[in-house]
Amino acid sequence: xxxxxxxxxxxxxxxxxxxxxxxxxxxxxxxxxxxxxxxxxxxxxxxxxxxxxxxxxxxxxxxxxxxxxxxxxxxxxxxxxxxxxxxxxxxxxxxxxxxxxxxxxxxxxxxxxxxxxxxxxxxxxxxxxxxxxxxxxxxxxxxxxxxxxxxxxxxxxxxxxxxxxxxxxxxxxxxxxxxxxxxxxxxxxxxxxxxxxxxxxxxxxxxxxxxxxxxxxxxxxxxxxxxxxxxxxxxxxxxxxxxxxxxxxxxxxxxxxxxxxxxxxxxxxxxxxxxxxx
Amino acid sequence: xxxxxxxxxxxxxxxxxxxxxxxxxxxxxxxxxxxxxxxxxxxxxxxxxxxxxxxxxxxxxxxxxxxxxxxxxxxxxxxxxxxxxxxxxxxxxxxxxxxxxxxxxxxxxxxxxxxxxxxxxxxxxxxxxxxxxxxxxxxxxxxxxxxxxxxxxxxxxxxxxxxxxxxxxxxxxxxxxxxxxxxxxxxxxxxxxxxxxxxxxxxxxxxxxxxxxxxxxxxxxxxxxxxxxxxxxxxxxxxxxxxxxxxxxxxxxxxxxxxxxxxxxxxxxxxxxxxxxx
Numbered sequence: 001x002x003x004x005x006x007x008x009x010x011x012x013x014x015x016x017x018x019x020x021x022x023x024x025x026x027x028x029x030x031x032x033x034x035x036x037x038x039x040x041x042x043x044x045x046x047x048x049x050x051x052x053x054x055x056x057x058x059x060x061x062x063x064x065x066x067x068x069x070x071x072x073x074x075x076x077x078x079x080x081x082x083x084x085x086x087x088x089x090x091x092x093x094x095x096x097x098x099x100x101x102x103x104x105x106x107x108x109x110x111x112x113x114x115x116x117x118x119x120x121x122x123x124x125x126x127x128x129x130x131x132x133x134x135x136x137x138x139x140x141x142x143x144x145x146x147x148x149x150x151x152x153x154x155x156x157x158x159x160x161x162x163x164x165x166x167x168x169x170x171x172x173x174x175x176x177x178x179x180x181x182x183x184x185x186x187x188x189x190x191x192x193x194x195x196x197x198x199x200x201x202x203x204x205x206x207x208x209x210x211x212x213x214x215x216x217x218x219x220x221x222x223x224x225x226x227x228x229x230x231x232x233x234x235x236x237x238x239x240x241x242x243x244x245x246x247x248x249x250x251x252x253x254x255x256x257x258x259x260x261x262x263x264x265x266x267x268x269x270x271x272x273x274x275x276x277x278x
Numbered sequence: 279x280x281x282x283x284x285x286x287x288x289x290x291x292x293x294x295x296x297x298x299x300x301x302x303x304x305x306x307x308x309x310x311x312x313x314x315x316x317x318x319x320x321x322x323x324x325x326x327x328x329x330x331x332x333x334x335x336x337x338x339x340x341x342x343x344x345x346x347x348x349x350x351x352x353x354x355x356x357x358x359x360x361x362x363x364x365x366x367x368x369x370x371x372x373x374x375x376x377x378x379x380x381x382x383x384x385x386x387x388x389x390x391x392x393x394x395x396x397x398x399x400x401x402x403x404x405x406x407x408x409x410x411x412x413x414x415x416x417x418x419x420x421x422x423x424x425x426x427x428x429x430x431x432x433x434x435x436x437x438x439x440x441x442x443x444x445x446x447x448x449x450x451x452x453x454x455x456x457x458x459x460x461x462x463x464x465x466x467x468x469x470x471x472x473x474x475x476x477x478x479x480x481x482x483x484x485x486x487x488x489x490x491x492x493x494x495x496x497x498x499x500x501x502x503x504x505x506x507x508x509x510x511x512x513x514x515x516x517x518x519x520x521x522x523x524x525x526x527x528x529x530x531x532x533x534x535x536x537x538x539x540x541x542x543x544x545x546x547x548x549x550x551x552x553x554x555x556x
Contacts (some may be wrong), residue, residue, distance in 0.1 A: 006386055006551045012546035017537050024533030025505075215427055219437075235501050 017151045040079050041251050044144065044272040048080040049239055051155065051189040051232070053087025053116065059158075062089035067260045069263040078256070078270060082141060083121040084153035084187040084241075086113075087099045093116030094119040111137035113155050118188065121151045127151075131201035134172050135167045138175075146185045146275065148248060150175060161209040164191055168217050172242075176220040183248070185222060187241040189266065194237070204251035217242055233243060233265040241271045248273040280383055284395045293364070294399065297357040301407050304353050305414050308345040312419070337422040339445050340414025345411045345517065350456055351513060354407065355463045355488050358400050362467025363480035365392045366550065372473045389550050393468055393543065400464050401457040408453055412446075425450075428521060438521050448518045455515035455532065462508045462535050463488050465542035472546040472553070508538040 040046045052063040052071050064070060075083060088094045095119055095276030101121070110119040118137055120127065125143030132138075138156035143149075154171060157163040168190060175184045194211045217223075221242035229251040231239040241253070251274055255267035288294065331419075380390060406526050409528035415421065424445035426438040440448060467484035491509040494500050504510045514531035517523045 004549075006384075010544060010551065013540055013547055017540035020533045020540060021537030024530050024535075024537055036518055121302055131457050199537075211427075215437075234499065 022144065027200070032121070036273075037078060037252065037254075037256050041193045041222055041272055041274065044247075044251050044274050045143070046078065046080040047082045047084065047185060047241060047271045047273065048078050048085075048268050049084040049151060049185065049187040049189075049241055050075075050268040051086040051107075051154070051266040053266075054263040058261040059275045060087070060265070062087050063093065064262060067262040067264060068093075068097075068100075070259075072097065074256075074259045074268060075101060078268065080150060080270065081122065081124050081143075082185070083119070084151070085119045086123070086153065086155040086189045088117040088119055093117065094121075095270070103154070109137050109139040110163075114157075116155070118153045118155050118256070119149055122151075129189065134190065135260055136171055140180075141185075149185055150178055150180070150182040152187070153191065155184065156190045158191050161213075165209045165213045166193075168213050171278065172217045184221060184244040185241070185245075186217070187239075187269075187271075189232075189238055191238050192239050221245070224250050225253040225269055226257075228269075231267050233268050235277065239266060239269045241269060243271075243273065247276055249276050279285060280378075280388060280391045281395065284391055288395060288399065291364070293357070293360060294403075297360075297403055299408070300357070301353060301403075302410070304349055305345055305411060308348070309418055310343070312341055312344075317368050337420040337424075337443070338412065338417075339421055339424040340426075340448075341415040341419050341425075342411040342449065343424070344406070345409050345415075346452075346456075347516070349407055349411075349511065350404070350460075351492070354400075354460060356485060357403060358396075358464045359467040359484040359488060360481050361396045361399055362464045363471045363482075363484050365396055366466060366471040367480040368471075368477040369473050371477055376399045385551050386547075389547055393465070396464055397469065400460045401454075405453050408449060408456070412449060424519070427524060429517045438519065440519065440521065445510055445519070447520060452515045452517050455518060455528070457515055458532055459512045459514065459535050461539040462512065462542070465539045465546065466508075469542045469546040469549070470548040508535060513533050 004048050010101040028078050037046075050071075052067070054061050054064060054067070075155040085094070085097070088097065088110070091110050091112070092259045094108055097119070098121060106124040107123070107127040108119060109127055109129040109132075110120050113133065113135055118135075119168045120137055122141050124137075125141055125146070126140070128140050128142075130140060131242045138150065138152045139164075141149045141151050144268055152171060152175060156168050172186065175186055178184065183243070190213075192214050194210060194214050218238075222245045224241045224243045225239075230237050239255070242251050243250075251272040255269045257267050259268055260266070319378040320422050366375065369378065374407045379385065420441055424438075424440040426440075464483065466487065467480060470483045471477065474483070488509065492512075495504050495507045496508045511531040511534050514528060516534070517528050517531075
């Protein structure tokens with residue numbers, strides 16, 4: 001074959017490679033982008049779960065005073081109806097948060113969890129506490145035009161897969177056997193990192209038990225923020241919102257990135273629900 | 279003529295026999311591992327209670343899929359790199375390349391004959407491995423429906439159920455898809471084979487680079503690098519085992535892999551057509 005023809009073959013190979021790469025990569029986001037929640041859709045119920053604690057120090061810490069105003073600002077921007085918060089410092093801080101958001105509007109249920117506080121805040125309806133602890137607070141949220149909703153805000157153990165397995169399993173079972181047959185919303189920082197294609201067990205042997213825990217919950221409830229990416233440092237999906245299947249339709253969901261302040265290590269995760277026609 | 283000669287040389291090299299024996303040995307170990315895992319983990323231990331898994335979870339199809347998945351990522355690339363690396367560099371080190379080029383055969387034809395033969399070999403190796411995995415699964419474990427659960431193998435992020443016939447059809451589709459993916463490490467090895475004169479160096483370079491890229495693609499610290507590495511897309515055929523595969527994702531990733539393959543091949547051809555044989 002003549003050199004010119006060989007050059008032609010070479011150029012054809014480079015062109016074919018370029019075409020395949022452009023077609024394959026075209027229109028895709030190569031870097032993780034944030035999902036801006038935007039305005040709440042009309043008629044939707046917006047739920048937000050957020051671990052507002054910080055990562056520094058031994059075992060991290062609860063929400064610090066310096067970050068308080070920024071957290072309130074973010075929650076206002078989110079315009080949520082239900083807030084599931086973890087790692088508040090105390091019941092009084094939860095109350096202060098409620099006042100900062102507008103105490104006339106918001107109702108609060110909280111519970112101590114391992115020296116910190118988890119909270120449920122709701123507006124646009126009534127919130128009646130069912131129980132508090134050991135890893136969650138549970139309440140029934142009633143809102144006009146919506147089915148009664150049993151809500152739980154949970155914070156699972158950060159360092160023990162066995163305790164996560166036992167405690168989250170028990171909570172999920174309790175909710176799934178709700179005698180009142182309400183719709184269920186279970187959310188919070190579950191400390192389960194199972195993201196497809198990210199977790200490879202190079203640093204931990206917890207995956208097996210965490211997988212079982214996740215399966216147990218997802219067998220009973222729909223993982224409403226599935227496939228929306230990581231929610232915590234470093235690139236882990238630890239925060240979840242599970243809902244009863246069939247009651248609602250998910251309009252939008254995902255973490256809102258870029259809202260952390262100070263040494264916070266979790267993003268707020270939002271979920272817009274509308275009532276299912278079924 | 280040149281094609282027939284290459285086939286005879288490949289057969290006499292005993293590389294196909296070595297590859298087949300190694301893969302069989304791997305399958306035997308997988309089978310032993312499967313039995314011991316099933317015995318240990320389904321024996322009713324407390325931490326296994328929160329699970330979807332049932333008696334029909336471990337069957338021949340699951341065995342074949344997991345064996346192929348591990349073999350595809352870690353064993354097949356060894357033989358693919360060996361095949362690609364040995365082609366041109368092997369002939370160069372033995373002096374047979376110069377001899378071949380004294381015949382009335384163009385460099386282009388020689389180059390593509392060797393690559394086509396290597397590609398056909400890797401396709402047959404992947405197909406044979408998949409077929410034997412299914413056969414061993416059928417004989418030793420027994421077939422059934424294919425149930426996949428979220429887990430450490432990262433095959434899926436939710437429970438997937440495929441009827442036996444449907445699953446077998448997906449296995450059939452996975453063969454060409456996986457074979458296409460293997461062309462990327464093959465062409466990388468071919469590129470090194472056209473650059474260096476010693477086949478050991480070409481194979482070593484190709485396989486070590488594959489492993490480095492594979493490990494980098496697996497560790498979440500390097501998440502921003504992942505989209506640029508061909509190893510990220512190698513297991514794209516896993517999507518075929520979803521109940522409803524995302525065909526757009528499958529085709530995009532197949533295009534990316536084809537792009538990488540053609541790019542490596544173009545660079546290899548550029549080097550091959552310019553080099554001087556002594």
